[in-house]
Amino acid sequence: MTKEEYMNIALTLAKSTIGQTSPNPSVGAVVVKDGRIVGMGSHLRAGLAHAEVIAIEQAGDDAIGADVYVTLEPCSHHGKTPPCADLLIEHQVKRVYIACVDPNPSVAGEGIKKLKQAGIEVEVGIREAEALAINKSFFFYMQHKRPYVTLKAAMTLDGKTATKTGDSKWITGEAARKDVHKQRAIHDAIMVGVNTVQQDNPQLTTRLPQGGKNPIRIILDTQLSINQASNVLQDKEAPTWIVCGSKVNVEAFANAFPHITVLQQSTPTIRLPELLDKLGELDIQSLYVEGGSTVHGSFVKENLFQACHWYIAPTLLGGIDAKTVVGGRSPENMIDATQLTIASMEQIGSDIKVIAYPKQE
Ligand SMILES: Nc1c(/N=C/[C@H](O)[C@H](O)[C@H](O)COP(=O)(O)O)[nH]c(=O)[nH]c1=O
Ligand SMILES: Nc1c(N[C@@H]2O[C@H](COP(=O)(O)O)[C@@H](O)[C@H]2O)[nH]c(=O)[nH]c1=O
Numbered sequence: 195m196t197k198e199e200y201m202n203i204a205l206t207l208a209k210s211t212i213g214q215t216s217p218n219p220s221v222g223a224v225v226v227k228d229g230r231i232v233g234m235g236s237h238l239r240a241g242l243a244h245a246e247v248i249a250i251e252q253a254g255d256d257a258i259g260a261d262v263y264v265t266l267e268p269c270s271h272h273g274k275t276p277p278c279a280d281l282l283i284e285h286q287v288k289r290v291y292i293a294c295v296d297p298n299p300s301v302a303g304e305g306i307k308k309l310k311q312a313g314i315e316v317e318v319g320i321r322e323a324e325a326l327a328i329n330k331s332f333f334f335y336m337q338h339k340r341p342y343v344t345l346k347a348a349m350t351l352d353g354k355t356a357t358k359t360g361d362s363k364w365i366t367g368e369a370a371r372k373d374v375h376k377q378r379a380i381h382d383a384i385m386v387g388v389n390t391v392q393q394d395n396p397q398l399t400t401r402l403p404q405g406g407k408n409p410i411r412i413i414l415d416t417q418l419s420i421n422q423a424s425n426v427l428q429d430k431e432a433p434t435w436i437v438c439g440s441k442v443n444v445e446a447f448a449n450a451f452p453h454i455t456v457l458q459q460s461t462p463t464i465r466l467p468e469l470l471d472k473l474g475e476l477d478i479q480s481l482y483v484e485g486g487s488t489v490h491g492s493f494v495k496e497n498l499f500q501a502c503h504w505y506i507a508p509t510l511l512g513g514i515d516a517k518t519v520v521g522g523r524s525p526e527n528m529i530d531a532t533q534l535t536i537a538s539m540e541q542i543g544s545d546i547k548v549i550a551y552p553k554q555e
């Protein structure tokens with residue numbers, strides 16, 4: 195097989211663990227000796243062995259003089275596990291093919307330098323775009339110490355997310371909703387505004403036949419006005435964090451709901467940039483914002499999102515009094531609209547899924 199084909203195997207190993215390695219990146223490694231695969235591995239969970247460690251252990255003595263394909267630059271720092279760069283040197287591998295460099299400040303470029311100093315041949319950049327995409331949340335988080343924010347909305351073809359009474363069940367079909375649950379399973383946290391809680395009483399859990407972890411549920415509720423019988427407060431299915439303003443007396447609520455985390459802001463209203471910094475401090479690397487329209491309006495207006503996942507159903511609701519997808523106030527002119535780049539469009543069941551990214555300034 196070609197070096198790209200071996201790297202594809204490592205990428206598949208990495209892709210298969212997306213969402214379960216946070217706050218670490220998902221990494222895959224393959225060890226090849228004389229045209230045979232003698233070891234392969236994925237980093238399965240933070241704190242467990244790195245991908246290279248698993249693959250090298252499997253290879254045993256075959257690691258000597260072998261080629262190693264790894265989707266992320268081997269680490270060179272002592273975290274919870276010993277450095278992979280040193281391990282590869284100890285096991286006298288011949289060449290290391292790396293898909294992308296690790297932007298983690300304590301790692302970037304160090305691993306490659308160590309390998310080269312030990313006389314190991316290193317080639318960087320094979321299937322680099324694929325590798326960068328796998329850990330886009332991790333890389334964003336390392337650079338900004340804030341979660342990578344994906345806005346998710348479901349709408350009719352005429353851009354409505356609910357009728358004038360707030361009814362929205364359902365707009366998109368089973369297949370699209372299943373896709374949403376797959377996204378929930380790979381995100382550290384999911385966020386909705388209190389209006390969505392009052393209107394839909396959502397569970398915001400991952401409900402897939404094959405299982406999948408529940409994201410932390412974050413509810414924006416400035417006045418702490420949430421209905422106390424809500425699922426997110428009562429069902430104990432997943433951690434729930436309530437974000438409220440500084441003017442609220444949280445004592446009674448905290449006593450009534452000891453299992454709920456209250457993140458009280460230092461300002462009367464919730465300021466998203468400060469909240470995202472706080473979520474970054476709390477190790478939230480990926481945030482899935484399910485709306486509603488007011489919340490989406492704020493993220494768009496303040497340009498605080500990195501991706502949009504728009505699910506569009508083949509229905510027309512009509513009505514200037516129906517709920518619109520992105521709330522808030524309209525800009526004066528089209529020139530003030532947020533420009534996006536459409537990355538993909540696919541049909542899921544009878545709905546369309548559009549993924550778009552804000553154009554970099
Ligand atoms: N109304 C629709 C959506 N509605 C999205 C709202 O956030 C809704 O409250 C939650 O998705 C409900 O969560 P849970 O199922 O209780 O965990 N989202 C969709 O993708 N399609 C739709 O038709
Ligand atoms: N998961 C992963 C790497 N992850 C790198 O190591 C850091 C975590 O180190 P630790 O706390 O010891 O697990 C993480 O922030 C990232 O920079 N590196 C690798 O060589 N291979 C792996 O499989």
Ligand SMILES: [Zn+2]
Nearest residue numbers: 244269277278
């Ligand atoms: Zn490592």
